[in-house]
Amino acid sequence: MVSRVIPVSSFDLVIFGATGDLAQRKILPGLFRRFSVGQMPRDARIIATARSEIDTDMFRADLRTSLAEFAPCISGDAEMLDQFLATIVYIHLDVMSQEGWSELVGLLRRSAVRAFYLSVSTSLFGTIASRLSSYEAVTPESRIVVEKPFGNDLAIARALNADLRQGFEESQIYRIDHYLGKETVQNLMALRFANALWEPLWNSTHIDHVQITVAESLGVEGRGEYYNRAGAMRDMVQNHLMQLLCLTAMEPPSRFEPNAVRDEKVKVIEALAPANPQEIVRGQYRDKEGQGSYREHAGDPTSRTESFVAMKVAIANWRWAGTPFYLRTGKRLRARTSEIAVVFREPPHMIFPEMENRRSNQMIIHLQPDEGITLHNTIKEPGPGGFRLAEVTLDMTFANALGGQTDSQDAYERLIMDVIRGDQTLFMRGDEVEAAWAWVDPIIARWEEARHAPEPYDAGGSGPEEALMLMHRDGWRWREIGRVEDK
Missing domain, CATH: 3.30.360.10 (Dihydrodipicolinate Reductase; domain 2)
Known part of the structure; x- marks a missing residue:
């Protein structure tokens, strides 16, 4: 039985909190595995953002180390790894500040699917959604991905939903549960x-x-x-x-x-x-x-x-x-x-x-x-x-x-590809x-x-x-x- 790889559209994926544990252990290794089997288009781009005051070269170097640990089966392919790292740009961005947002939005392509992955505290969801909306980064082909825990009780969950809907329609919101x-x-x-x-x-x-x-x-x-x-x-x-x-x-x-x-x-x-x-x-x-x-x-x-x-x-x-x-x-x-x-x-x-x-x-x-x-x-x-x-x-x-x-896909990489396809069935x-x-x-x-x-x-x-x-x-x-x- 031969696994059939379904291609996806070109995309710009913005990861907020890209230096964090989840991004380094799951999100970026998962994307690398999809890249290695040809499911991630070669012109797709990953824009990593975090508060760490580093540049793109430093981020790529750190990620190379992470991939050696969390994607060891494929990270030994030096050419493939270099090609994947070349798709990544790092931007120093403090969500609570106005700095960095214009640079981030300026990198986004109008012709590509835009996906914003919030690998950050739920307390920042509303701020990020509002900033993306005010900087006109949200297009009809945009999606926003948020991690659990989605709230701490019903009142907070309702408030978070309201925050996300400041800039996104329900059809654009992807609440991820890796199970x-x-x-x-x-x-x-x-x-x-x-x-x-x-x-x-x-x-x-x-x-x-x-x-x-x-x-x-x-x-x-x-x-x-x-x-x-x-x-x-x-x-x-x-x-x-x-x-x-x-x-x-x-x-x-x-x-x-x-x-x-x-x-x-x-x-x-x-x-x-x-x-x-x-x-x-x-x-x-x-x-x-x-x-x-x-x-x-x-x-x-x-x-x-x-x-x-x-x-x-x-x-x-x-x-x-x-x-x-x-x-x-x-x-x-x-x-x-x-x-x-x-x-x-x-x-x-x-x-x-x-x-x-x-x-x-x-x-x-x-x-x-x-x-x-x-x-x-x-x-x-x-x-x-x-x-x-x-x-x-x-x-x-x-x-x-x-x-x-x-196909040995991790749950995260399967769900990320569903985000790009616009398939909300598993969210x-x-x-x-x-x-x-x-x-x-x-x-x-x-x-x-x-x-x-x-x-x-x-x-x-x-x-x-x-x-x-x-x-x-x-x-x-x-x-x-x-x-x-x-x-």
């Missing part, structure tokens, strides 16, 4: 809506429950100040897990078109029943065997911020009535893994007594570290000696199923973000009012015991984090 750029997340839509096999089963009649897990093995080292303000609910549940929930539960859109897809995602959020406080578990990791505790890493010995959340969610519509969705995310857990587990109901009449203790049919959608889909089924065990049943796994890990010829719309905050805000408000400390859990474990009981009460258990039999 939506993952190959398996996009394949979830293909699996559901391009196959007649699954959609008739995708409802509460056939699905017992769904587990969505985003587990991280790292703690909050280096991000303690931010994380202590945000916590797992704001940092992960309100955006990443909410998006995975929407794509799993949404109704089929009338067509595969950005607003049609996003309309159905908004309907899922609006159908969420208010969360039951008794069905939410907050946790905070503690030191075990010298791994360090959350409070040490956050620099706050009395912190009540959660590094773990598990919750049971109900979707109040006809498709999902009676099918719970269990969401779980946490820092410093046993392994780094993200997956969606769709657990099907038992057959209505069991004719094999030995099947009573077997595992139900499950579809596991692996998002990371190994993208793919596995199905757990029951078959007769081969060979003579009686009728014995065995569980087998049908493996659709992409690297294996496609003969190792998958959040303003009302979608606000609907998510409207559901999350009451949960956080109750926590802040109660001032209960999160439940402690061991670093390197599976989370608090109370999270296990959340499932046990319903007769199920969480899939083990980092289990190997599905790989």
